[in-house]
Amino acid sequence: MELIAIAFGAIFVNNVVLKQFYGLCPFLGVSTKKSSALSMGMAVTFVITLSAIIAHLLYVNVLVPNKIAYLSTIVFILVIASFVQLVEMVIKKFSSTIYSALGVYLPLITTNCAVLGVAIDATVNSAKFSFFDAIPTLAQVTVYALAISIGYALVIFLFSAIREEIDAYPVKRNWQGIPIALITAFIMAMIFFGFGGIV
């Protein structure tokens, strides 16, 4: 039950893009087509979940016992960068279909702040969320990271569907592109704000 509450909260209430403002560059950059938004969402889901689990295991078993928790930013970014590289190599080797769909998005993910942000929130800054234990358990971190990334994929897909529609209408010259996308995101954020009453 507790895990379900974490999952619901992470997908809707604390939505990674609209509430926590992580990963906005790809959110605005890769959301002009539904197909690319979906691929980006899947790639992000995979990377966020696994890198949060790796970061959590490293933090609890290596960084804290050796009293080098202050190095976590450097360690996490290196782990994420090499993990993304590894995933890219594995996918390239085993499946050319998946590689052609996700390949171009993987390098972008290293600098997607959602990945590092979720890894830090689930370890160093876990006190920020009341639903985590003092030291979050592996189950809590896994459910949280998976739900956060599902929230990311959901929102970027919905957003790209709206932007495809907007393309069909005339927009004033100075509102084209980013400004109108930001206003769309504003309306979506207000809708997601309404979920706040549920949890």
Add this chain to the structure above:
Amino acid sequence: MAKKQKSIGEVFTNGLFKQNPTFVQFLGMCPTLAVTGSVESALGMGAGVIFVLLLSNMSISAVRNLVPSEVRIPIYIVIIAALVTVLEMLMKAFVPDLASSLGTFLSLIVVNCIILGRAEAFASKNSVARSAADGLGMALGFTGGITLIAFFRELLGAGSITIWGDLSFQLIPEAYQISLLVQSAGAFLVFGILVSQINKFRMNRADRNEVA
């Protein structure tokens, strides 16, 4: 470079206006929206980015001829991450309140695209002095951009302007505040409106130059 090199002054003002990272290049959007709830946290974030970007541009430019180009990105990331860790420790030691209000976004300066972008596009090809001018210009342009957003959000949303600690001015009484603007949804609205107005200004000016 076929064209005549820009002077250091031009490199510096390039980041402030023509290539402003916030309103023209749309880099580093996450902190742009997340820390602009108050002028104080926007200025704090700006100070952090000035520190990291100035030092990272200078150190990357200093080692640019030693780094093999195949592994340059990981090396840049390690340099930037080390500087961010220094910044985190300094902020937690001297301004703990600011550090906790910036929260995770303090560590996320590592993945702020402005910093890696300037390292790759400018510092890896230019001298230390020019890279310092570029870093300072870009970082000040970023600080100016987020402070402008924070100014409107805090003024209209909370009715006040807080520059630092107790140095705060209450300008609009509570009954006339639009509290939506200081919440997260309002960030998108204020930023969107500002971008559209700045676009309008730039487009009008470009039209005039064409006619003249």
